[in-house]
Amino acid sequence: MVRKTKEDAELTRKRIINSARAVFLSRGVSRSTLEHIATHAEVTRGAVYWHFKNKTEIYQAIREQVFLPLIDRMDDSLTLASNEDPLTQIENSLCQTIDDLNNNLEMRQMYEIMMIKCEYVDEFASVPQEILSNCSSIISKIKHVYERAESQGILAVKLSPIDLALDTHLFFSGLLHLWVKDTDGSMFRHQAKELIKAHINLRRKI
Amino acid sequence: MVRKTKEDAELTRKRIINSARAVFLSRGVSRSTLEHIATHAEVTRGAVYWHFKNKTEIYQAIREQVFLPLIDRMDDSLTLASNEDPLTQIENSLCQTIDDLNNNLEMRQMYEIMMIKCEYVDEFASVPQEILSNCSSIISKIKHVYERAESQGILAVKLSPIDLALDTHLFFSGLLHLWVKDTDGSMFRHQAKELIKAHINLRRKI
DNA sequence: TTGCTTACATACAAATTTGTATGTATATTA
């Protein structure tokens, strides 16, 4: 009973991707076998090899499915005009990411895999550099928003927009890392948005 | 030519540990074989198995060798009385860690392994929880220093000490993660201390 | 409806990796 229709094939491809995310999450990328993934997806390794060249290609597929849209959204929320004041715009953009993490299982799993279930060597060695380069663009976008805040005179502090942007991005990077590790939510997840608000209020006049 | 003296044996044990750190760093923990480690240390797997039960035990040995002293030192620099003002004390404590990373190869390697060369599953699944618990104690120590700063009236901002401490810790966590990834130093390593100073100056009156 | 291609399943061979068992020469100790 083989040879499914094209729609069926696309379904099994998605089942394989979803299974891979679950398997990566529970066993780590390195210890995950194509056999594990296939079993979880209720297919054989043959099916996996038909859709993907190897484990690396599956990982890339997962990453693109979740990560690229996220970066776009973060870009938009910082770049697009808004009727909020600039500081609130930064706050909302960060809070939006936290909301996404809470609401989107796939995104949550992918973040956990990327942060504590993957070793960045060999074919993954370039990922940290890519992350750094994403940082650059995000920091520069935050900087622009801080520049608008400065020109509107709503900043209570004397740091330059670039220093404020760097500080905010480092804060948020740390928050995301600890958010992911805080799986039971008792330390950071339950107060993530309050931490963001406090961080922004720190620089708001009055 | 076997059966070395006790001192010789201790030397080979240390050679194995140092080799393991180098191998973990270049191949990731999961893909590192006891054969890789043994070859790098110029011994056989027999020697490795004599000194350690398995790869996990080697990892633990590396971790304790580097990580525990660091936590102690960070604790001390925040707890012990100082003739600096509280904000400078926090600044110095964070800068000291950056100095340590720059000067201590073993510490630098271990941080890189822990952050981007290790998958926290199975026998390592409890490590993120341990990290979180370390966070708690560090945050509470930073909070105490901020309380002293507040009572001395040198704070320019209206956040509570606990919120300031959380913000500082998240900032520093993010900085460490990006410091590690920034291997060529162009983005964060070269200005890490300036970022710390900016972060502290943000809360300093005048 | 024939023929070709798709979407897999099954089978096989090779390479890795692990743990353990065993050998052995030399420190160390009594």
Added chain:
DNA sequence: TAATATACATACAAATTTGTATGTAAGCAA
């Protein structure tokens, strides 16, 4: 100085994992 324990090296067996090769039934185009 004899006995014993140490600090390894070597050898072996078993289990995993990978890629590929081959089989096959059903969809699809002509």
